[in-house]
Amino acid sequence: MSPRVDELLEAAVNAYEDMIRRSCDLQRTLARALPFEPARSLLNTTADLTRDIGAVQVSGARWLLDS
Amino acid sequence: MTALHWESTGSGDPVLMIMGLGLSGGAWWRTVPVLSRSLRVITFDNRGVGRSRARLHSYTTEAMADDAVSVLDAAGVDRAHVYGFSLGGMVAQQLALRHADRVRSLVLGATHPGGPRAVRPSADVIAFFRRRASMTARDAARASVPFNYGPRCRREHEDRIAEDIRRRLAHPFPEQAYRAQMVAAALHNCYRRIGRIAVPTLVVHGRQDRMVPVANAEILAERIPHAELRILDDAGHLYSTELPEVDEDITRFFRGAR
Numbered sequence: 001m002s003p004r005v006d007e008l009l010e011a012a013v014n015a016y017e018d019m020i021r022r023s024c025d026l027q028r029t030l031a032r033a034l035p036f037e038p039a040r041s042l043l044n045t046t047a048d049l050t051r052d053i054g055a056v057q058v059s060g061a062r063w064l065l066d067s
Numbered sequence: 068m069t070a071l072h073w074e075s076t077g078s079g080d081p082v083l084m085i086m087g088l089g090l091s092g093g094a095w096w097r098t099v100p101v102l103s104r105s106l107r108v109i110t111f112d113n114r115g116v117g118r119s120r121a122r123l124h125s126y127t128t129e130a131m132a133d134d135a136v137s138v139l140d141a142a143g144v145d146r147a148h149v150y151g152f153s154l155g156g157m158v159a160q161q162l163a164l165r166h167a168d169r170v171r172s173l174v175l176g177a178t179h180p181g182g183p184r185a186v187r188p189s190a191d192v193i194a195f196f197r198r199r200a201s202m203t204a205r206d207a208a209r210a211s212v213p214f215n216y217g218p219r220c221r222r223e224h225e226d227r228i229a230e231d232i233r234r235r236l237a238h239p240f241p242e243q244a245y246r247a248q249m250v251a252a253a254l255h256n257c258y259r260r261i262g263r264i265a266v267p268t269l270v271v272h273g274r275q276d277r278m279v280p281v282a283n284a285e286i287l288a289e290r291i292p293h294a295e296l297r298i299l300d301d302a303g304h305l306y307s308t309e310l311p312e313v314d315e316d317i318t319r320f321f322r323g324a325r
Contacts, residue, residue, distance in 0.1 A: 055127040
């Protein structure tokens with residue numbers, strides 16, 4: 001893989017990671033704003049799942065880039 | 068409901084300690100008395116281990132780093148020195164990358180950066196981890212001795228090893244939590260990003276380490292800008308049991324990193 005393509009792919013992975021993070025932050029902010037359960041817990045759980053599924057995807061993508 | 072057990076000892080600049088695979092915060096028992104002479108030392112049990120409870124386990128080092136930040140929040144600490152050991156060192160890398168504003172300096176003990184460039188342990192160590200799932204906690208602790216300690220420690224400090232095991236067995240953990248942490252370690256991959264760590268960093272590793280080969284410490288020290296590398300010739304994975312004086316050096320590093 002050429003260095004230029006490698007850089008572009010890395011930038012894409014980084015951008016995707018930022019997007020996951022912003023999505024998690026948004027879900028947690030909404031959860032804090034909600035005055036009732038179980039909606040609050042549910043939203044916090046989906047934020048955790050978004051983070052963990054995203055982390056697995058990003059780790060796998062970086063693994064391929066490093067191989 | 069997730070509830071993380073944490074403890075604070077001593078006063079001074081705060082240090083957050085993150086322990087490795089399957090071990091509770093109590094496993095820092097040799098190090099806490101030394102560091103807490105001049106620092107506020109915060110230890111905690113990772114999710115699902117020791118006295119911490121969790122509805123869901125953590126399957127990524129990212130999730131474990133977020134847990135560590137919630138411990139800082141609960142302790143009222145904005146920014147701390149961070150000392151991560153083994154799997155805890157992987158979590159510490161994530162913490163420094165995901166929450167850079169919360170980390171003042173970093174000690175990475177007996178750990179690796181992850182990804183395909185990390186140096187894997189030998190086949191007998193991997194075979195041990197596979198067998199480990201079917202062993203009792205006591206048998207696993209005994210069977211891990213040749214992998215956790217260097218030859219000199221096994222020869223000269225059997226008493227220290229016995230005390231480590233006694234304390235480890237005091238805080239058993241569900242097998243599922245152990246497996247989740249194994250998954251987190253396997254998925255960990257900070258290799259490309261550790262160059263972004265901008266805080267003072269000390270990498271500590273035993274040259275005889277069989278769990279995490281010492282070449283990983285060289286990779287970390289090479290890729291993290293201005294990182295210091297301390298290789299302990301006579302030590303294996305659990306170096307603070309073998310060479311307790313290293314805790315004095317780590318205290319000096321934290322006190323110098325302001």
